[in-house]
Amino acid sequence: xxxxxxxxxxxxxxxGSLRLSCAGSGFxxxxxxxxxxxxxxxxxxxxxxxxxxxxxxxxxxDSVKGRFTISRDNAKNSLYLQMNSxxxxxxxxxxxxxxxxxxxxxxxxxxxxxxxTVSS
Amino acid sequence: QSALTxxxxxxxxxxxxxxxxxxxxSSDVGDYNYVSWYQQLPGKAPKLMIYGVSKRxxxxxxxxxxxxxxxxxxxxxxxxxxxxxxxxxxxSYAGSNNxxxxxxxxxxxx
Numbered sequence: 001x002x003x004x005x006x007x008x009x010x011x012x013x014x015x016g017s018l019r020l021s022c023a024g025s026g027f028x029x030x031x032x033x034x035x036x037x038x039x040x041x042x043x044x045x046x047x048x049x050x051x052x053x054x055x056x057x058x059x060x061x062d063s064v065k066g067r068f069t070i071s072r073d074n075a076k077n078s079l080y081l082q083m084n085s086x087x088x089x090x091x092x093x094x095x096x097x098x099x100x101x102x103x104x105x106x107x108x109x110x111x112x113x114x115x116x117t118v119s120s
Numbered sequence: 121q122s123a124l125t126x127x128x129x130x131x132x133x134x135x136x137x138x139x140x141x142x143x144x145x146s147s148d149v150g151d152y153n154y155v156s157w158y159q160q161l162p163g164k165a166p167k168l169m170i171y172g173v174s175k176r177x178x179x180x181x182x183x184x185x186x187x188x189x190x191x192x193x194x195x196x197x198x199x200x201x202x203x204x205x206x207x208x209x210x211x212s213y214a215g216s217n218n219x220x221x222x223x224x225x226x227x228x229x230x
Contacts, residue, residue, distance in 0.1 A: 037166075037221075044209060044221060044222065045209050045221040045224070046123075047211075047218070047220065047221060050217060050219075059217040059218065061218070095165055095166070103172065104153070104154050104156060104171035104175060105156075105171075105213045105219075106154075106156035106168055106171035106172070106211070107156070107158070107166070107168065108168045108171070108177065109168075110165040110166055110167070111165065112165055113165055
C-alpha cells in the first residue's frame, strides 16, 4: 500500500524558516517525481514545487521561488521542503504528493498534510 | 499561473446527476489532455478521482466521469449518493513543468 507521511509543520515568525519532511513507503520512491501542494485555511489547493526522480530538476510556483527549496533523499525514501523568509501568506497545510506521469501527470497519492503557521 | 475557474458550489438530490465545470485557457486545459479531478472530504487529504481528462483510477466508482471541450473540462457525478458530498478540485498541466488548480467546488447532496 502506497503511503506518504508528512511532518515538520509548526508555528514560526515571519521571516523565519521551517523544514517539512515526507516519508514514502509501499512503492519505489526513486522512480517517481514528487511534489508539494499547499492549502491555505479555507482556501483551495495550490501547486508549490516538483522534483525529478534523481533530484536533477526542480520547479516552483512563482510566489515561492528563491525562498523555498525542494529536495529528496532516495536512500531514505524521503522528500523535503526547506522554507525560508516565510510570510503570513505561506500559512497553509502542506501536502506531499506523488506525481505520476503515467497517469496523466496527476497527483495520485497524497500525504495527510502538515500545518505551517506563520505568525508573530 | 492563474487558477482555473470552478463554480463555488453545486448541488443535487440523491440519484440525480450533477456536472462541475473547470475553465482554463489555451495555455493549460485547452492545450493538454492532462486534466485531473480530486475529491476532498472535510479535514482529509485530496483523493484522485479522474486523470487524463476522463480516466478513472482503480477503485473509483464509474458514477464519476470526466470530459473536456476546448478550454473547459467537466466532472459529472451520476446517481448522486450522500457520500459524494465533498469539495472537488480540478487541476491541469500548464506547460514548463507547472501545474495549476481550480478554486474548488463544494458539492452538496440535498
